[in-house]
Amino acid sequence: MSGYLVKEILEHVRMISWELLDDVVEAIIEILRIPAISPSAGGRGELKRAERLQSILSGFGIERVRRVDVPDERAEGGIRPNIIAILEGEDPSKTLWLVAHMDTVPEGDMRLWETDPFEPVIRDGRIYARGAEDNGQAIASMLLVARILMELGLRPRVNLGLVFVSDEEAGNKYGLEQLVRMEIFRKGDEAVVLDYGSPDGSEMEIAEKHMLWLKFTVRGVQAHAAFPHHGINAHRIGARLLLTLDEVLHERFHEHDELYIPPTSTFEPTKKEQNVENVNTIPGIDVFYFDCRILPKYSLDDVLSTIREVCGRFESIYGVRIEVKEVFRWDSPPPTPPSANIVKKLLEALKISRGVDAKLIGIGGGTCAALLRAQGISAVVWSTLDGMAHKPNEYCKIENIRKDAETLAILSLII
Ligand SMILES: [Zn+2]
Incomplete structure (x- = not known):
């Protein structure tokens, strides 16, 4: 795709993302209102939240949606749900996966919260709720990417796979680990895990200890x-x-x-x-x-x-x-090399959509990306976050939902 064409498309992406943002914010508020705490942290699991998300996906007109339920008798309904939605690309032999998790950690000490952690509140362009940033913002960005592409009638270059997993906060056994075992991710696929980032979106994690x-x-x-x-x-x-x-x-x-x-x-x-x-x-x-x-x-x-x-x-x-x-x-798998396609293309998409020159980093470990890397899939961890995960008065910035969606929409077209 020529540089001129990308600029032209970016204009449209920006315009439409502003228009669709309210819808997506409304959807994420509905989702955050339903607690999804792991049974190992005293919660009932993700089923109710997943059902809501499924109906939102179908309301948005996303048809290829599949649910993978993993048995866990401790959870509501005896299952831990995982949702996979696919937008077909020009080349359907490969998939660019976007990964977010539905579960959250508990609210912690209630006295430290200024609002009810399970009754989302919008204030100063932010959504306050437990799970708003970790990982609701990612879910919202992914919904917005899908809507932008559909609304503009743009086909991603390869399949765009949206993955919403359970059990990320407590070890991934009932979530991504199961999907990996089912060989849903195939050689040559690439992934962006939206679960770490800096406030300006300029850090891309490619390695873990x-x-x-x-x-x-x-x-x-x-x-x-x-x-x-x-x-x-x-x-x-x-x-x-x-x-x-x-x-x-x-x-x-x-x-x-x-x-x-x-x-x-x-x-x-x-x-x-x-x-x-x-x-x-x-x-x-x-x-x-x-x-x-x-x-x-x-x-x-x-x-x-x-x-x-x-x-x-x-x-x-x-x-x-x-x-x-x-x-x-x-034992951490080898890092995603800086020369990997997903790294180069996401750097490019960030530069095009936001003028950001991102730097590559490694962190202390424990994200979903490591599980994918162990399968030989090039995975990076990236998003734009204020670092509110697990804290009282957790929030996400609504503008970050939009900015990340725009970057990912561009990524899906140039990858
Ligand atoms: Zn997280």
Whole structure:
């Protein structure tokens, strides 16, 4: 497509997106009004919200819509729904996927909210609600892209696939993981996951660190605090172990890679379990956790063997027993290369539609894109966000819904 033609189309896209915006805002408000919290966080799941979204899609005239229900007896209706909608492209042998998630985290401390998190409020060009930004804004942008293309009678260059998944906030088992297993995404397909971004839309995530969550259990000997020499204080040894691991891991795996934010591997002591109830008992057990995000150039096996070495040393010096349990492990797939088509074309679409020169980055990990990359699909994570995810008084800017939709509409035409 010539540069002149793209500019011409952009004018139309801009005009029509302003016209359609109110409709889409109304739709997303209806969606946000229905809670969709994961059963593992005490919610009832996404079914009601998915049903609403389905009827909105059909109301917008999108016909190729399919629902994939994954059984989960803890959820309402016993299922976790996933929705896939396709707009046929000029070349239907390939698909550009846009991915958003329907589930949200719980509202958190209600006292910190100025409005009801499940009664969306529009104020100063923003929609306030739990899930407004994470990931309602993405759902709204995707609805708007579809409407823009249909309204202008524009066919995307390849198939445009809209994917709305469940269970993103709690591990993807009932969501994207299942769709990947069903081979819905095929080799040569490309994807934009709309679940991370900067306030001006200038960050594009192409890489993620390895993730490792570890539980350490230090076993000493419980005793009366007046006679500490009769016991082995697991808390003291645990505290020493925690600081030693902190130091050794940072020293041993110290390399920088400026692609990533932050540019180093991170090893953070996080959760701490309670030990004894009373002050005058020497604790016999100490339990703490580490959240580690490690640059892909290192192997998680090397990290684990360093940890085991340190623990072994502690066992022989202090006479304790130490158990290390992998609570969660994700060996990150190779990054999407900067030369990938989706990266180049999204950079181009951003430049054309908004004059933005985006930079490529890597983050600490855990987005849907990693699952797609592991399947050999080029995936980037991008959108325009104020960083309100999981916070009280979460909001999304209505203008971001529109701007992202315009960029994605252009992307679908030039990819
Ligand atoms: Zn999210």
